[in-house]
Amino acid sequence: MSESAIHVENIRKRYGAVEVLRGVTLQVKASSFTTVIGKSGSGKSTLLGMIGGLEQPDEGRISVLGKDISTLSSDQLAHLRRRSIGIVFQGFNLIPSLTAIENVQLPAAFEDRATATHRRRRAEALLGKVGLADRFHHRPAALSGGEQQRVAIARALINEPAILLADEPTGNLDEATGAAVLDLLLGLCRDTGVTLVAVTHDPDIAATADRVIEIKDGRYQV
Amino acid sequence: MDRWRYVARELRHRSGRSLATAAGIAVAVLAAVLLAALANSYSRALEAPMKTVGADVIVQLTGDIPPKLEGLVFPHPNALLPAKAVAGIRKEPGVVSVTRAVYLWELAPDHYQSVLGLEAGETGLDGLNGRLLQGRPLRAGDHAALLDSDFAGKNGLKAGDDIVVGGDRLPVAGIVDAARGGKVVRADVYLPLAVSQALAAAAPQVQALYAFGADDANMLLVKADRRRMEAVVERIKQLVGKKAIVSSEISFRETLESALFLSERMGLVLSLVVAVFAVAFVLRATASAVNERRREMAVLQALGWRWRDVHRQVLLENTVLALTGTLAGLALAAFAAWAIGNIEVTMEMPWDLSSTPHFIPEAAVDRRQSVTVPPQLAWQVLAAAGLGGIFAGAISALAALSTRRPQPWSLLRSE
Ligand SMILES: Nc1ncnc2c1ncn2[C@@H]1O[C@H](COP(=O)(O)OP(=O)(O)OP(=O)(O)O)[C@@H](O)[C@H]1O
Ligand SMILES: [Mg+2]
Numbered sequence: 043m044s045e046s047a048i049h050v051e052n053i054r055k056r057y058g059a060v061e062v063l064r065g066v067t068l069q070v071k072a073s074s075f076t077t078v079i080g081k082s083g084s085g086k087s088t089l090l091g092m093i094g095g096l097e098q099p100d101e102g103r104i105s106v107l108g109k110d111i112s113t114l115s116s117d118q119l120a121h122l123r124r125r126s127i128g129i130v131f132q133g134f135n136l137i138p139s140l141t142a143i144e145n146v147q148l149p150a151a152f153e154d155r156a157t158a159t160h161r162r163r164r165a166e167a168l169l170g171k172v173g174l175a176d177r178f179h180h181r182p183a184a185l186s187g188g189e190q191q192r193v194a195i196a197r198a199l200i201n202e203p204a205i206l207l208a209d210e211p212t213g214n215l216d217e218a219t220g221a222a223v224l225d226l227l228l229g230l231c232r233d234t235g236v237t238l239v240a241v242t243h244d245p246d247i248a249a250t251a252d253r254v255i256e257i258k259d260g261r262y263q264v
Numbered sequence: 265m266d267r268w269r270y271v272a273r274e275l276r277h278r279s280g281r282s283l284a285t286a287a288g289i290a291v292a293v294l295a296a297v298l299l300a301a302l303a304n305s306y307s308r309a310l311e312a313p314m315k316t317v318g319a320d321v322i323v324q325l326t327g328d329i330p331p332k333l334e335g336l337v338f339p340h341p342n343a344l345l346p347a348k349a350v351a352g353i354r355k356e357p358g359v360v361s362v363t364r365a366v367y368l369w370e371l372a373p374d375h376y377q378s379v380l381g382l383e384a385g386e387t388g389l390d391g392l393n394g395r396l397l398q399g400r401p402l403r404a405g406d407h408a409a410l411l412d413s414d415f416a417g418k419n420g421l422k423a424g425d426d427i428v429v430g431g432d433r434l435p436v437a438g439i440v441d442a443a444r445g446g447k448v449v450r451a452d453v454y455l456p457l458a459v460s461q462a463l464a465a466a467a468p469q470v471q472a473l474y475a476f477g478a479d480d481a482n483m484l485l486v487k488a489d490r491r492r493m494e495a496v497v498e499r500i501k502q503l504v505g506k507k508a509i510v511s512s513e514i515s516f517r518e519t520l521e522s523a524l525f526l527s528e529r530m531g532l533v534l535s536l537v538v539a540v541f542a543v544a545f546v547l548r549a550t551a552s553a554v555n556e557r558r559r560e561m562a563v564l565q566a567l568g569w570r571w572r573d574v575h576r577q578v579l580l581e582n583t584v585l586a587l588t589g590t591l592a593g594l595a596l597a598a599f600a601a602w603a604i605g606n607i608e609v610t611m612e613m614p615w616d617l618s619s620t621p622h623f624i625p626e627a628a629v630d631r632r633q634s635v636t637v638p639p640q641l642a643w644q645v646l647a648a649a650g651l652g653g654i655f656a657g658a659i660s661a662l663a664a665l666s667t668r669r670p671q672p673w674s675l676l677r678s679e
Contacts, residue, residue: 087677088677091673091676094566096672096673097673116571117570117571120565120568120571120573121568121570123567124568124569125568129566129567131566131676132677135559135566135676137560137564138277139273139276139278140270144273148270148564148567149568151267151569151573152568152573158266197567201568
């Protein structure tokens with residue numbers, strides 16, 4: 043369990059005149075809980091997006107589960123995300139036309155080995171675990187912020203990913219709800235050995251992590 | 265949750281936009297189908313006058329006015345056709361058959377009748393016999409006549425009575441309803457060609473102008489290979505000479521189209537404009553729908569959908585809309601065709617083909633022919649419009665998607 047699930051090597055990223063990341067290097071151990079902290083605008087979301095293959099670094103290399111993702115085509119990246127990486131966004135990014143249970147099943151829409159009923163059962167089980175057993179058929183508009191965030195967490199876990207990237211999963215929630223959601227997230231990941239990387243502003247959350255990474259001045263600080 | 269469920273949800277979620285897009289396609293399909301049906305009706309209406317005669321080409325030659333307007337005369341557009349020209353036309357490639365005819369007017373101070381002598385044949389006596397209402401058919405060797413039903417009615421004549429033509433008393437073999445079919449080359453009295461030739465040869469006002477022999481004719485009804493129609497018409501004009509009057513579908517088109525079809529043309533142009541605007545509307549609506557969903561498409565990509573999966577989803581949605589719109593359009597077109605019932609096209613016959621002398625006052629007004637054609641929805645048109653509608657939907661989706669392939673990250677990071 044000690045091999046690294048994520049290996050970031052000296053990446054740089056510039057947006058216009060601003061160099062957001064100036065040579066970040068870090069390794070994340072499999073099945074560990076890592077938090078990323080830093081000031082607003084320091085590049086936390088950018089780093090997460092790059093690990094998820096949604097954004098390319100200007101320089102440097104990122105390996106995920108032993109694969110150098112800069113060599114992958116966009117289809118291969120999609121495949122990697124579908125199979126191995128769950129992403130929870132800073133905004134919930136649920137599909138407004140779909141119900142909770144349908145949103146959760148969305149990433150599994152192409153899993154050929156999963157039959158429709160199997161997929162549905164898994165989605166029901168996940169929604170049950172996040173405490174939304176009575177909200178299967180609600181649209182996002184009919185759910186509270188905390189409920190939406192929990193649907194997003196269930197959605198990120200539907201394909202049983204090895205890695206879960208969570209960008210401020212509690213940022214939009216009040217303190218109590220935020221704590222509950224985080225507990226849930228941690229519980230789910232610990233149970234299944236998922237590598238969890240979560241961005242947070244909350245020092246209390248950061249304190250519970252196996253490891254805290256602070257981004258400052260475009261660099262990773264211990 | 266599968267693709268189809270997602271398609272249904274998405275379309276329902278944006279029901280206003282879905283409806284507008286489907287309606288746009290329905291309008292385009294409706295306009296296109298009606299356009300084709302109208303165009304088809306008009307061109308069938310143009311063929312109708314010639315069809316009622318049974319000939320493809322009618323050949324006449326402009327003649328002179330006889331010194332006295334009395335007894336049997338040739339109508340003004342019917343001069344003696346040179347036998348050489350007739351023989352030449354017969355040999356022309358593309359000419360299937362030639363039926364000779366003699367067309368006469370009999371003028372008396374108190375009455376008038378038009379007389380047409382015909383050879384045997386499909387465009388001649390046989391065709392006429394096919395429209396028999398009472399009595400018996402007329403054969404080439406008979407010394408008898410067939411009467412037009414209107415004429416017979418007006419004069420109280422029936423099969424078995426006698427009629428006098430140019431002083432020759434003939435038994436009435438039967439009554440035909442040729443007049444009802446059209447106003448082209450119809451007559452009050454129909455005779456076998458030989459009888460009419462003998463009458464013309466003996467008529468002083470004919471002989472005053474032409475050396476009409478016992479085997480001459482002043483009108484030809486020609487059946488031609490329709491694919492070679494234009495060439496045949498050209499050759500006939502050359503053979504008969506400058507004064508030839510050659511009527512065919514082509515000449516009908518030329519003389520009737522300009523004046524008569526102006527209003528209908530407007531209808532066609534309008535349908536075309538509607539179809540074009542509807543398609544443009546669908547294109548725009550799809551483009552903005554796709555634009556609105558860029559973020560959603562980025563989310564799907566982040567969840568592991570390949571771009572081609574996203575692509576297919578949008579294509580599927582639009583195709584479903586297009587299919588719905590197309591079916592609605594076709595149904596509306598069928599309903600519209602049924603509601604319109606028949607399209608009536610009224611045409612003014614060229615003077616040359618009018619069966620009554622223009623100087624007879626009661627006849628002068630009646631050179632118009634109304635042709636009623638049901639709007640025809642050919643399956644090819646329906647299939648083409650159907651495919652076109654679905655194609656328009658798919659193409660607009662592809663066009664909207666091709667403009668930009670979104671970079672998912674730039675859309676996802678902003679809340
Ligand atoms: N696609 C982009 N185009 C232009 N600038 C960008 C883009 N992505 C990020 N940036 C800029 O890079 C910087 C870092 O952005 P990022 O979203 O990673 O910050 P963050 O650490 O997640 O902040 P926050 O805590 O507010 O979420 C910001 O200044 C942002 O404006
Ligand atoms: Mg952020």
